[in-house]
Amino acid sequence: MWTIAIIDDDRQVLQGMKRAIPWEELDAGWVGEAMNGMDGLEMIRSTQPDIVITDIYMPVMNGLDMIERLRDTGFCGKIIILSGYADFEYARQALRLNVCDYISKPVSMPTLKAILGKALHELSEEVLQRNRNEELQQKLELYQPFVEKEWIKAAITGTLKNAYLSTELPEPYLFWAETGHIVVGLELVREIRACELNVSDWHLFKFALGNIVCEVAGSIFPYCEYSELHGGRSALVLHPSLPLDSDTLNKQLEMLGMQLIDCVRRYIRLVIRVGIGASKEQWQNIPDSMEEAFQAIELKQNHIVGGYSLYVFRDGKKHRSNSAVMRPVKFYHELASALKTSQEAQARQIIAEFKEKLERLEGVAPDYLQLLAGELWGIFAYSLYEVGMLLDNTIENGQLAQEMAGLITPQQLAEWLTAKIEMICSSRQWLGSSKHRQAVDFITQYIHENYMNEITLGELADKVYLSRNHLAIIFKKMTGDTFNTYLTRVRIEKSKELLIERHMLVYEVAEQVGYKNVPYFSTLFKKYTGMNPTELIR
Structure with missing residues (x-):
């Protein structure tokens, strides 16, 4: 419910507006009144109404001085001036003080109702926008650790954009x-x-x-x-x-x-x-x-x-092959990242650029290209396994070895990799699940960062815009554990490290990993490790 305060030195005007305003229709309520600017200032500071209707000419303190003091102290409510004087200078001052409306007495009730309705609509929009901004800020704070991790990974692998390299850290x-x-x-x-x-x-x-x-x-x-x-x-x-x-x-x-x-x-x-x-x-x-x-x-x-x-590593160590046995780690990382996020077009571009680099080298041996193909297939398998897809089920090992043996030029390697990316991205296991994989990746990372706090699946479902039940199903499918089991396993794993490395007491460890009930923690610890916490530190 919105709140409205009225300030006027004419008691008859005060009572008349209180009776005439359609409070229920506007979903509003009266919170206070005053007959001069000084009393109005104190009343507004104590009640913080959403809307203030005020006269200008009043004893002790006029309306404009009162409004200026309110704005100086941060009052953000809507202010409507209702005055018996249509003076341009007053209107100009009111505009400077961010007044919602300026109307002359006498005012009809339909006009007052329309002005109040407009002010309340603006308030609703402001509240909605404020909530959106707060939600966005919360999300920024929530995602900051993950954004930071991606920045570090990019700095390590050399995939930072050029603009970042020339700016301040x-x-x-x-x-x-x-x-x-x-x-x-x-x-x-x-x-x-x-x-x-x-x-x-x-x-x-x-x-x-x-x-x-x-x-x-x-x-x-x-x-x-x-x-x-x-x-x-x-x-x-x-x-x-x-x-x-x-x-x-x-x-x-x-x-x-x-x-x-x-x-x-x-x-x-x-x-x-x-x-x-x-x-x-x-x-x-x-x-x-x-x-x-x-x-x-x-x-x-x-x-x-x-x-x-x-x-x-020591400088000066050379290898017989001009193409170098050194693995292109940046290329591996970029291609695996594109695959995990179903960015097929990006993967094609990464492959094409790497092919051009290989073609600029002299004497790229077929065995080196075949070695790259084997390593990349293993990286694909690892990357997809992390999101619940078994790549080994898509092609027979004998056929795979035969295909790799036929790769003798950079062009053939690029075509083979492109075909495999297309096969993976078009498979039934892969189609339509990119959003789900990203959601589960976010949740597992969130658990690893916040296991010591109270975390619920419902809370995280809201953050990734999925229903709780649907998220529970895809989480189990992609991780092999229910949400609660996965959270418990992470907490127990961390508690083992704390017990062994830091020599902490059992109740201290329990609190550190999110359990206030020490007997319950001990029961879970034994269930997942086969021993009591005290046995681990003996």
Whole structure:
């Protein structure tokens, strides 16, 4: 209900308007009255009406002075001047004070009703717009962490637009301009355990891997960012102080690599290879360090510690092939991203541009092209598996190997990749589900960022504009878990890390991961891990 206040030094006018205004029809109510500007000012400040109807000539304080004081203190309600004097100067002052309307006495009730109706309609539109702005602001705040992650990924892979490269860094990353930069590449080894992970476990292990990497890196380097890339690859960006060349830094990097391999093997029983790129002084060269990190892994460069798959890039290491065995990580990332979001036209363009780059190289060997095809097929399989689609079911392995063996020119590779993208994007599993995949990706990321808070499926359904029941179905289909089970698994995974690494008490861990009821947390922990929380820290 809207509220209206009336200010006039003529009591008969006050009473007459109170009786004549069609309150119910306007869905409005009277909240106060006054007979001079000073009393009106106090009454309006205490009641905050939506609409004020006021005279100009009044004792103690006139209407225009009262309005000016109200505007100075931030009053945003609608003000209608009802005066017995039609004076141009008064009207001009009223306009300056953002008055809704200026009418002369006497006024007919139909006219007053129309003016009030117009003012109330404007109020409704303003409230609607304000709600939209608040909702937009909430969404911006909600999506900010995910936008930030995408910016970091683009900075690492070299896919930032040129306009970003020439402008100032985002505020949280201004320090990049004053530090060095080194990329540590991580590659999951596809041994038996990794291949046996279902979709639900795959999402959970990616989350656990990110936690471990950030925890270990943060204990050695004060500044770092972590980003998942395509398939089983991810990247860690370190920002050591300048100057970069020092024995201490090399020892820290060696220690970091060994700890990452050990912790991943110990806590989630997976095997990773680690490559360390060359240090860079300019943040725009971070993508070069990333390429070098994965080249070190591929070429097994400078295997520095026995028993560890830890490699360091060194300038001057050349390979016999002019096309270089170094994998085009930027191309892999761009193509996988386009595929996951069903951007078929964009994928075609990315393939065409990469083909042109290959054709400019001399002596691109067929075995290198076939190697690229095999890796890309594996990346496609990883990327689609993450969103619940099994690529291996779409083509027989024998046929696939035969097709790859026939790829001897960049043009043939491009045509083969384009055909495979078209096949995937037109499949029944893929058609019409792009929005759903994006919604589920958003929700899983949101859970990983906010698992410590109270989260409901209904709340998230509103954010992605899907019904709760429909979202529950597609979430289960694409992750293999119900929403509540997935949330619980994430919380339990984080609680294991807190118990082991930080030596926290059980009730502290329970609160940290979103459980106020400690016995309930302990019950869930045993259900999902097979042991009580206290057994884990003995």
